[in-house]
Amino acid sequence: MAQRVTVSDGANKKTSRVRVAVRLRPYMGTQDEKDEGPCVRGLDSQNLEIVNWRNATETVKYHFDAFHGEQTTQQDIFLTVKPILPHVLNGQNASVFAYGPTGAGKTHTMMGSSDQPGVIPRAVREVFKMVKAKNGDKAWDHSIGMSYLEIYNEKVLDLLSPGSQDLPIREDKDKNILIPGLTRTTITSFSDFDKHFVPASLNRTTASTKLNQRSSRSHAVLLLKVVRTQIAPPHRQQTGKLYLIDLAGSEDNRRTGNQGIRLKESGAINLSLFTLSKVVDSLNSSTAVRVPYRDSKLTRLLQDSLGGSAHSVMITNIAPEYKYYFDTFGALNFASKSKLVVNKPFTCETVAVAVPVLPVKRARDGHETGGSGTEPQKKKLRDERKTEQDSSPSSAHFHSPSVMERLLALEKLMMNSRDKDLAESRKELQEHKEKQRPFESKAMLFNRVGGERSGVNKEPAFKNSVAPLQRKTSASKGIKQQAVVQPLQVNQLQPLQQLADVKKQSVCVKKKEKLFTQVEPPDGKENFIEVSWENQLEESVLEGSRQKILQVLNSGSLKELKGLQQIGDKKAKLILGWRKIHGHFEKLDDLVKVEGMTGKRYSSFMKANILSVMGK
Numbered sequence: 375m376a377q378r379v380t381v382s383d384g385a386n387k388k389t390s391r392v393r394v395a396v397r398l399r400p401y402m403g404t405q406d407e408k409d410e411g412p413c414v415r416g417l418d419s420q421n422l423e424i425v426n427w428r429n430a431t432e433t434v435k436y437h438f439d440a441f442h443g444e445q446t447t448q449q450d451i452f453l454t455v456k457p458i459l460p461h462v463l464n465g466q467n468a469s470v471f472a473y474g475p476t477g478a479g480k481t482h483t484m485m486g487s488s489d490q491p492g493v494i495p496r497a498v499r500e501v502f503k504m505v506k507a508k509n510g511d512k513a514w515d516h517s518i519g520m521s522y523l524e525i526y527n528e529k530v531l532d533l534l535s536p537g538s539q540d541l542p543i544r545e546d547k548d549k550n551i552l553i554p555g556l557t558r559t560t561i562t563s564f565s566d567f568d569k570h571f572v573p574a575s576l577n578r579t580t581a582s583t584k585l586n587q588r589s590s591r592s593h594a595v596l597l598l599k600v601v602r603t604q605i606a607p608p609h610r611q612q613t614g615k616l617y618l619i620d621l622a623g624s625e626d627n628r629r630t631g632n633q634g635i636r637l638k639e640s641g642a643i644n645l646s647l648f649t650l651s652k653v654v655d656s657l658n659s660s661t662a663v664r665v666p667y668r669d670s671k672l673t674r675l676l677q678d679s680l681g682g683s684a685h686s687v688m689i690t691n692i693a694p695e696y697k698y699y700f701d702t703f704g705a706l707n708f709a710s711k712s713k714l715v716v717n718k719p720f721t722c723e724t725v726a727v728a729v730p731v732l733p734v735k736r737a738r739d740g741h742e743t744g745g746s747g748t749e750p751q752k753k754k755l756r757d758e759r760k761t762e763q764d765s766s767p768s769s770a771h772f773h774s775p776s777v778m779e780r781l782l783a784l785e786k787l788m789m790n791s792r793d794k795d796l797a798e799s800r801k802e803l804q805e806h807k808e809k810q811r812p813f814e815s816k817a818m819l820f821n822r823v824g825g826e827r828s829g830v831n832k833e834p835a836f837k838n839s840v841a842p843l844q845r846k847t848s849a850s851k852g853i854k855q856q857a858v859v860q861p862l863q864v865n866q867l868q869p870l871q872q873l874a875d876v877k878k879q880s881v882c883v884k885k886k887e888k889l890f891t892q893v894e895p896p897d898g899k900e901n902f903i904e905v906s907w908e909n910q911l912e913e914s915v916l917e918g919s920r921q922k923i924l925q926v927l928n929s930g931s932l933k934e935l936k937g938l939q940q941i942g943d944k945k946a947k948l949i950l951g952w953r954k955i956h957g958h959f960e961k962l963d964d965l966v967k968v969e970g971m972t973g974k975r976y977s978s979f980m981k982a983n984i985l986s987v988m989g990k
């Protein structure tokens with residue numbers, strides 16, 4: 375019976391980090407109508423930089439296990455993958471996948487062409503070569519089987535048996551992932567493989583989108599199973615699996631022009647890619663408790679071949695043209711959460727024209743089409759559609775002026791005008807409250823909000839304190855902004871100071887998280903509370919309000935966002951910009967990741983908005 379081989383270098387220690395390489399495809403004039411030049415460039419074999427959209431005079435620098443520039447050959451890419459292949463012959467599992475925006479070169483990297491074969495044909499050839507070499511010792515017999523499937527709209531379809539139904543993914547008692555009913559063809563040579571692989575590839579679902587004439591609409595997964603059987607007794611047998619995956623491209627439907635079926639495909643693609651990014655994050659994080667393999671078919675399939683004892687290489691494909699800027703930025707952030715902002719000018723020609731206008735333009739576009747669609751859960755996907763349909767009522771909900779809104783606006787006014795007599799303002803507030811008996815209990819809560827805010831008064835008011843977009847003029851500010859980003863991998867070559875900055879960033883995150891639940895200490899004056907104001911509300915009411923706020927944050931237009939309490943024009947744009955890069959807010963707490971939204975402001979924002987929602 376096949377046994378699972380694990381590699382252990384300590385109890386419960388994850389042994390295999392996902393190795394990340396980035397490949398920059400050559401600049402294509404045809405993809406750049408405005409002739410703006412590249413927005414990203416390599417620095418050396420591990421580092422690259424991309425123009426900072428917030429400040430065109432700066433670049434954001436990334437470090438990876440490997441960086442492959444525009445001149446890279448298919449063989450160079452294969453050499454990044456080659457080291458993991460021998461493990462498959464030792465009964466271990468491995469996976470290689472190409473990730474990146476649509477049109478950035480994933481299929482070119484994985485499949486290639488007849489004159490420039492990609493990772494898949496090269497890896498298969500190499501496996502045969504290794505098996506041949508091993509067969510020389512006569513101790514083990516090897517057999518190789520191939521399966522080939524696509525995951526299309528969250529369905530597992532057999533590419534070697536077109537027309538088959540959605541196949542189930544199961545796990546056996548040894549935690550091996552199996553797909554009952556999936557064709558497995560024994561192959562004895564590379565030409566044998568080619569004979570099956572080429573026609574089966576034509577079965578893959580592709581379609582033309584605005585960004586790629588032949589865009590892959592599914593994740594194509596080639597599985598090689600190498601079974602190694604000991605010739606002499608006790609005839610031990612080991613099975614190693616190699617997954618070679620050409621992922622569908624992450625998509626921004628504002629630019630693909632996707633509608634109807636394409637849009638549905640896109641939702642499924644983005645969902646699985648989002649889950650994949652969470653899985654990779656968890657695997658590379660020392661603190662993650664649960665790896666969310668089960669959240670998509672793709673990651674479920676890869677469960678025994680990605681992370682744990684398996685060996686994985688992710689090739690992130692990126693494109694240099696400005697029109698891919700946000701896709702590239704998103705892909706790089708997925709590939710490495712450990713980024714460094716440096717105050718170093720990029721070449722003037724490449725930054726002068728496009729960057730500063732992009733965020734605003736795209737944020738507006740976002741509302742017209744309902745966002746990029748990077749949804750964390752299937753449920754959210756459904757919710758998103760529902761949200762699209764419900765968008766007007768939702769907007770009305772947050773725009774209809776209410777007593778609570780007016781009360782809160784009054785309080786905001788109080789906070790904004792520092793010179794205003796506090797006692798007088800409170801008197802005014804009290805008058806409003808008295809007029810509205812039905813809201814008495816809520817108004818009491820509001821008073822408490824005001825109490826907590828008495829400490830906030832010492833800080834600039836929200837509207838006036840939103841940081842301008844071009845604010846990264848010092849290294850310290852840059853680092854502060856990254857505080858919301860968890861490092862994916864530690865850059866061994868980073869100077870000590872930079873490593874210290876990364877550490878600082880985690881501390882910062884912790885502090886912010888604490889603020890969410892902490893009740894601010896009394897300031898010795900009036901209106902302070904000892905217990906969390908949330909405890910005063912019924913949980914279901916609170917949850918309902920939170921959901922409404924989250925819905926607006928995730929699908930609201932600029933106008934709808936501005937309808938939220940304490941969200942002005944600048945903050946609304948920053949939220950839209952954040953959404954564009956990172957996808958949706960999974961939870962409300964994620965709002966602190968938006969520039970300028972401190973833990974304190976977040977607490978205040980939540981109170982104001984929950985009360986506002988309740989007051990309607």
Ligand SMILES: Nc1ncnc2c1ncn2[C@@H]1O[C@H](COP(=O)(O)OP(=O)(O)OP(=O)(O)O)[C@@H](O)[C@H]1O
Pocket residue numbers: 398399400474475476477478479480481482483586588589590591621622623624691
């Ligand atoms: N390194 C490269 N050198 C030359 N041409 C490339 C390179 N990478 C990609 N291309 C070309 O760019 C175009 C888009 O590439 P490809 O289809 O591989 O993108 P993709 O990321 O797989 O897109 P999708 O996700 O939409 O399937 C193709 O015409 C391809 O030949």
